[in-house]
Structure formats: C-alpha cells, structure tokens
Amino acid sequence: MEERTPAGKTKFSAGGTTFIVDDRFSYIKKIGQGAYGVVVAANDSKAGGKVGIKKIPNAFEDLIDAKRILREIKLLGFFDHENIISLLDVQLPPSRTGYNDIYIVTDLMETDLHRVVYSRQDLSDDHIQYFMYQVLRGLLYMHSANVIHRDLKPSNLLVNKNCDLKICDLGLARGYDRETENLTEYVVTRWYRAPEVILNSSMYTKQIDVWSCGCVFAELIGRAPLFPGDDYLDQVQRVIGVLGTPTADDMHFIGNPAARRFISKLPKREKMKWSTLYPKANPVALDLLDKMLVFNPEKRWNVEQCLAHPYFQDLHNADEEPVASEPFDWSFDNFEPTKEILQSMVYEEALKFHPQR
Incomplete structure (x- = not known):
C-alpha cells in the first residue's frame, strides 16, 4: 500500500524521483539533474512566482558531501546579493535526525x-x-x-x-x-x-x-x-x-x-x-x-x-557594487561530521524558515 502524503504536503514525481514538499509548491517541470540531485521548477502560491527546488536524496550517505551541502546552505543563507543565487527555503525535515532527503528552494533560473x-x-x-x-x-x-x-x-x-x-x-x-x-x-x-x-x-x-x-x-x-x-x-x-x-x-x-x-x-x-x-x-x-x-x-x-x-x-x-556587511563566520565548519550531527545542523537551518514549528 502506498504511503499517505503527510498533511500540508504535496507529492509529485520528476525524472523517477519522488518529491514530498509543502503544499504551497506545485510542480511545473524538471529542469536539471546533477551529481547531488534533481532540480524542478515549481510555483510558490505563498510568495507568488516560480522557484527552483533541488532534492538531494540520501544526503547523508557520504559525510563529506553532506558537509558540503550544509556549507552551501549556510553560505546561501548568509549572502544577500543580486548576482548570487538566493536561498528561499529549506524544507523542514520530519524530525531532527533519522531523515535522508534535503530539499533546497532557490530562485528559478532558466x-x-x-x-x-x-x-x-x-x-x-x-x-x-x-x-x-x-x-x-x-x-x-x-x-x-x-x-x-x-x-x-x-x-x-x-x-x-x-x-x-x-x-x-x-x-x-x-x-x-x-x-x-x-x-x-x-x-x-x-x-x-x-x-x-x-x-x-x-x-x-x-x-x-x-x-x-x-x-x-x-x-x-x-x-x-x-x-x-x-x-x-x-x-x-x-x-x-x-x-x-x-x-x-x-x-x-x-x-x-x-x-x-x-x-x-x-x-x-x-x-x-x-x-x-x-x-x-x-x-x-x-x-x-x-x-x-x-x-x-x-x-x-x-x-x-x-x-x-x-x-x-x-x-x-x-x-x-555592494560588499558584505561582515565576514562570513566559518567557525561552524570545524567539526568531525557524523550523520546525526549533520542531520541536526541541517534541521536547524530549516527551522530558520519554519519558526512556527
């Protein structure tokens, strides 16, 4: 029997990959596939407009890759510049640890x-x-x-x-x-x-x-x-x-x-x-x-x-030609990664976009 989609979520498939994201997003089309995952274009009913959603499946299988993904989320969350892709949302995982997939929402570029x-x-x-x-x-x-x-x-x-x-x-x-x-x-x-x-x-x-x-x-x-x-x-x-x-x-x-x-x-x-x-x-x-x-x-x-x-x-x-108001704080980067630590750190980043949870 197929799992039920959790309340407040929507489910769609793109290029053989299943996405489960907040129901404010509706699927338009698949736009890319890279080493880290599949990217789709979607409508965002809350913000109004189109976004890109990247799903990174089994994100914590390789700890070095997972640390890179965390680093990218932290950097994109810090940067605020027209010529750098904007991080609009990190979907909140179902729990602090024990999950596998990461969903990152950014500007949609063609x-x-x-x-x-x-x-x-x-x-x-x-x-x-x-x-x-x-x-x-x-x-x-x-x-x-x-x-x-x-x-x-x-x-x-x-x-x-x-x-x-x-x-x-x-x-x-x-x-x-x-x-x-x-x-x-x-x-x-x-x-x-x-x-x-x-x-x-x-x-x-x-x-x-x-x-x-x-x-x-x-x-x-x-x-x-x-x-x-x-x-x-x-x-x-x-x-x-x-x-x-x-x-x-x-x-x-x-x-x-x-x-x-x-x-x-x-x-x-x-x-x-x-x-x-x-x-x-x-x-x-x-x-x-x-x-x-x-x-x-x-x-x-x-x-x-x-x-x-x-x-x-x-x-x-x-x-x-704006410059950053302060240097990026790299101190978070100095740790020996484990699956649980990385899952918890990504969860913390997602909480910044979902403070009500």
Missing part, C-alpha cells in the same frame, strides 16, 4: 552559461561584457565576506532570458584566512583551475577565482574551453602553451620542487597573442583577459581591479 556557450545563440560583445560584469560583481561581494568560491565554471553561472546572472554551487567554497588542513581536497573542475591549484601550492588566495573567471571569459569569447586538459600535466602544458614559459621569478610560489622541475624541462614556449587566438574579439576585452590569466597569482589582477577596467566603463559604478 539556464546556465555552459548551455548558452554551446547553443546556437549569437553572443555579442555586449552580452559577454554584461555576463562577466555580473560574475565579477557577485565575486566582489563574496570575497568581501571572506569566501573563495573555488569552483567557478560556466555550469555554475545561472542565467535568465534577460541575461541576469547568478553564481551558484557554493559547496566547495572556503574562507581564505583560515588554517585549513587540506584546502586542496577536490577543488575546481580541472579546466578552470589556476596554476597554483594544479601545482599544489599552498598559496591560495582570492585570485584563484579570478583565474577561473578568466577561463569562463575566454570560453564566452571563443565558444570553446581555453585549457581543456586531459590530466593535470596536460593542463599545465596547455596553460604554458598559451601564456609562455614562466620565469624563475614567476615560479617561486610553487612549493613543490618536482613541479618546478617538470616545468623547467618542458620546451620553452613564447606567449601567444590573444588577438591571434581570438581575432574577432574586442581588443579591450582581450586586454582584461590578459590581466586575469596570469600564471603568477601575485601578479594576477584582483576582482576590484577587473571591475575598474575600461572594458566595463559603461557598467561599473562602485556605489552599486
């Missing part, structure tokens, strides 16, 4: 930049400029809150038909002034990784996000990834193939002697001209790209410098 890049849609320089401006504007806020995203790539940049853009997927984000035992654990899809990340340097700064941004920028201009490495050695070779062999000075940040030796043994390469790679691109765009894709993180521009670049002269207005 597509992502990966789909846009590989669509037939024409992308003008104005489009690219507006997309990149919004990414950097969202990053400025994030960095001001002491958060590095660490996994920026086209599929993590959501867009609507009117070209509004929001950054999502913050499960890998980190604070950058914390002593972390293993900052390197699975950072950034390889093609968007900064050299210091690939080469396992301990020097992680906000500039790793600027590098990833530069890779996204190049992909928008060229409609293809700039450094699609097959493995991390191939990745390094592709970067050097475009940027040229780094000088000894530009390699001092690489703490790993084997990595330095590997690079010094590669055939010497000259830097390619961006205008040769992208002959049709706006030269002002290529000048900015050149400041973002710099091998040495100490010489790479930061987000503030990028926003003030002439490429954004029609968009940039420091008064309309």
Whole structure:
C-alpha cells in the first residue's frame, strides 16, 4: 500500500524521483539533474512566482558531501546579493535526525552559461561584457565576506532570458584566512583551475577565482574551453602553451620542487597573442583577459581591479557594487561530521524558515 502524503504536503514525481514538499509548491517541470540531485521548477502560491527546488536524496550517505551541502546552505543563507543565487527555503525535515532527503528552494533560473556557450545563440560583445560584469560583481561581494568560491565554471553561472546572472554551487567554497588542513581536497573542475591549484601550492588566495573567471571569459569569447586538459600535466602544458614559459621569478610560489622541475624541462614556449587566438574579439576585452590569466597569482589582477577596467566603463559604478556587511563566520565548519550531527545542523537551518514549528 502506498504511503499517505503527510498533511500540508504535496507529492509529485520528476525524472523517477519522488518529491514530498509543502503544499504551497506545485510542480511545473524538471529542469536539471546533477551529481547531488534533481532540480524542478515549481510555483510558490505563498510568495507568488516560480522557484527552483533541488532534492538531494540520501544526503547523508557520504559525510563529506553532506558537509558540503550544509556549507552551501549556510553560505546561501548568509549572502544577500543580486548576482548570487538566493536561498528561499529549506524544507523542514520530519524530525531532527533519522531523515535522508534535503530539499533546497532557490530562485528559478532558466539556464546556465555552459548551455548558452554551446547553443546556437549569437553572443555579442555586449552580452559577454554584461555576463562577466555580473560574475565579477557577485565575486566582489563574496570575497568581501571572506569566501573563495573555488569552483567557478560556466555550469555554475545561472542565467535568465534577460541575461541576469547568478553564481551558484557554493559547496566547495572556503574562507581564505583560515588554517585549513587540506584546502586542496577536490577543488575546481580541472579546466578552470589556476596554476597554483594544479601545482599544489599552498598559496591560495582570492585570485584563484579570478583565474577561473578568466577561463569562463575566454570560453564566452571563443565558444570553446581555453585549457581543456586531459590530466593535470596536460593542463599545465596547455596553460604554458598559451601564456609562455614562466620565469624563475614567476615560479617561486610553487612549493613543490618536482613541479618546478617538470616545468623547467618542458620546451620553452613564447606567449601567444590573444588577438591571434581570438581575432574577432574586442581588443579591450582581450586586454582584461590578459590581466586575469596570469600564471603568477601575485601578479594576477584582483576582482576590484577587473571591475575598474575600461572594458566595463559603461557598467561599473562602485556605489552599486555592494560588499558584505561582515565576514562570513566559518567557525561552524570545524567539526568531525557524523550523520546525526549533520542531520541536526541541517534541521536547524530549516527551522530558520519554519519558526512556527
């Protein structure tokens, strides 16, 4: 016999996944499926308007993944910015512990930049400029809150038909002034990784996000990834193939002697001209790209410098580029996860949206 849907709840199926959510939500369609779960579009009768609901089934099977999900919920609950996806609700689990699924409700966005890049849609320089401006504007806020995203790539940049853009997927984000035992654990899809990340340097700064941004920028201009490495050695070779062999000075940040030796043994390469790679691109765009894709993180521009670049002269207005009122408090993150602790912490986050329970 089929279980009865609890009072105040509604049940629907999307792509073989059953959703049980508050009855204020009515199903429209499935819009995506990722490593963590299924996302649907729904109407919200209470707030009026459409939302995205992500179901993460069996969320606590892998404790590291579950901790990432908790981190994302905490971060999205803290952030308040037009260019970062908004957390609208975390569905209240049936009990503090002992449950398996998490439902996260956010703004509904129609597509992502990966789909846009590989669509037939024409992308003008104005489009690219507006997309990149919004990414950097969202990053400025994030960095001001002491958060590095660490996994920026086209599929993590959501867009609507009117070209509004929001950054999502913050499960890998980190604070950058914390002593972390293993900052390197699975950072950034390889093609968007900064050299210091690939080469396992301990020097992680906000500039790793600027590098990833530069890779996204190049992909928008060229409609293809700039450094699609097959493995991390191939990745390094592709970067050097475009940027040229780094000088000894530009390699001092690489703490790993084997990595330095590997690079010094590669055939010497000259830097390619961006205008040769992208002959049709706006030269002002290529000048900015050149400041973002710099091998040495100490010489790479930061987000503030990028926003003030002439490429954004029609968009940039420091008064309309808000920063966080305070840094994000990472102290919650320092615990050894167990299923019960994580379930209880997610429950606490859900209570913020359901205080009447």
